[in-house]
Amino acid sequence: MQANVVVVGSLNMDLVTRAQRLPQAGETLAGESFFTVPGGKGANQAVAAARLGAQVAMVGCVGADAYGQQLRDALLGEGIDCQAVAIAEGVSSGVALIVVDASSQNAIVIVAGGNGQLSPASVMRFDALLQSAEVIICQLEVPAETVEYTLARGHALGKTVILNPAPATGPLPAHWFGHIDYLIPNESEAAALTGLPVNDLASAKVAATHLLALGVGKVIVTLGAQGAVFADGTGFEHFAAPVVQPLDTTAAGDTFVGGFAAMLARGEGVREAIAFGQQAAAISVTRAGAQPSIPYLLEVQTVVTA
Known part of the structure; x- marks a missing residue:
């Protein structure tokens, strides 16, 4: 399979409960519902890119457990190349414990599990996938040395390299920035990376x-309902968010991120890719869950052309 988007990152099983509000420290709340659904930022972005028009390969690692099989099966069901999704013995698959409140805000605890076993050597073994890619996407839910290797290798190959710095807990290593074509943080991630308030x-x-100024090629700061800010060193552009009821x-x-990458891989310009990604994200927030909420290409095209 020739993959024009390769995602190197995490696969998690999301364990989701809905409650009226998020619990306080030491508090027990009654939940309203519970379900499990495939997630993980890497897998979510892979599914989004695949549903939104790209040929996609995933590089990741799951545990030798039922969740791991379900996570692989979910990607295979989307037509995603999973030859580079390894199965690690002796660890659980990654899980995310998610509480969603009545206003649709969430709190998440992640256990890395197999994601923590994804090494630079794991990526090296599938270098042919990186070579076949137009766009390579990374996040921060796998070991930092693996992200660093992938960014550097993607840059050396002349690929379009995207880093979604999530979850961000502080500044990135300075030598990473020169390898990144598009850095896409949200407001809290941008604040963590810079030490500046972003609201x-x-x-x-x-x-x-x-x-x-640190050397990244272009920056897109996503701001939820406030839209997104694009900066490339020549100025700024604000993209208003579509209005929906989340x-x-x-x-x-x-x-x-997945929709943006899919459009870049198809040769679309950055502004068209941003607007497309926003429309896809706007549809997703009207639905429950991680991967089940991600729309398909035709759905977004229907909204864009309406």
């Missing part, structure tokens, strides 16, 4: 300027 358009522009924001950012 509106003006502060997003300040953070983007800071990140560009149900569950889980995987909205992943849907944006």
Whole structure:
């Protein structure tokens, strides 16, 4: 399979409960519902890119358990090349424990499991996939050395390299920035990367300027209902978010990244890719769950052309 988008990252089984509000420390709340659904930022972005028009390969690692088989099967069902999704003995698959409140905000605890076993050597073994890609996507739910290797290798191969720095807990290593064509943080991630407050358009522009100065090619700061700010060193552009009634924001950012990457891989311009990713993300927040909420290409095209 020739993959024009390769995702190197995490696969998690999401264990999701809905409650009226998020619990306080030491508090027990009654939940309203519970379900399990395939997730993980890497897998979500792979599914989004596949549903939104790209040929996709996933590089990752799951545990030798029932969740691991379900996670692989979910990707295979989307037509995603899983030859590079390894199965690690002696560890669980990654899981995410998610609580969603009545206003559709969420709190998430992640256990890495097999994701922590994804090494640079794991990526090296499938270098042919990187060579066949137009776009390579990474996040931060696998070991940092694996992300670093993938960014550097993708850059050396002349590929379009995207880093979605999630979850971000602080600044990135300085030598990473020169390998990144598109850095796509949300407001909290941009704040963690820069040490600056990011909560509106003006502060997003300040953070983007800071990140560009560190050597990244282009920055897209996603701001939820406030849209997105694109910066490339020549100026800024604000993309207003489509107006929808949100149900569950889980995987909205992943849907944006996957849709954006799929459009770049098809040769679309960055502005068209951003607008497309926003439309896809807007649809996703009207649905529950991570991967089940991600729309298909025809759904987004129908909205765009309406």
